[in-house]
Amino acid sequence: MSAEKEIGAMSTISSALDDLDSDARIRVLQWAMSHYGFTSSGLKSSQAPGPSLNSADTSKPGQHTTFAELFDAAQPNTEREKAMVAAYWLQVCESSENFQSQSLNDLLKNLGHGIGNITEALNQLKNDRPALLLQLKKSGSSRQARKTYKLTLEGSKRVDAMIQGDVTES
Incomplete structure (x- = not known):
């Protein structure tokens, strides 16, 4: 994956999380981690x-x-x-x-x-x-x-x- 695609993905995630409160951000990030098969330690x-x-x-x-x-x-x-x-x-x-x-x-x-x-x-x-x-x-x-x-x-x-x-x- 190119660096530009990664930066674009990070920008999209940042924009999506900006309007959420802290608890909602945590839930969204926990969902994303588990959805893509990662644990809280960052391991698959x-x-x-x-x-x-x-x-x-x-x-x-x-x-x-x-x-x-x-x-x-x-x-x-x-x-x-x-x-x-x-x-x-x-x-x-x-x-x-x-x-x-x-x-x-x-x-x-x-x-x-x-x-x-x-x-x-x-x-x-x-x-x-x-x-x-x-x-x-x-x-x-x-x-x-x-x-x-x-x-x-x-x-x-x-x-x-x-x-x-x-x-x-x-």
Whole structure:
């Protein structure tokens, strides 16, 4: 591709994003990245490191190019399932090592499925045995302090099963 075409594409993108607010720009750029097979790290989905899925699974991280497609495939029924699917998107599909609860709820709100108390949903996932989610750290001393989480392998398997239609909420 010539440099002129690249500059033209950048100019078009810039013009399209100029009239949007910050949140809308993020959603558009996230959509574009996933649409063209890139993760937030800039790697193609096929190059991105992440938990490997069982070879028997027909669902692969790159199969769902948007969070909406993954959410529709998993069909979560409860708030904790919704939070777990959003965590799966960030960790497996977007190759994030960890995430904060606000990131999960932002994804869900954009689909119209926001959770009233995301911390309670995440605490339920943490308290399951085996744990479906781990809290890695807490920044600050208040109850509203920012917490960083990671989906466990068991949590990832549970979402894989939801996508396959093999599991119901326990």
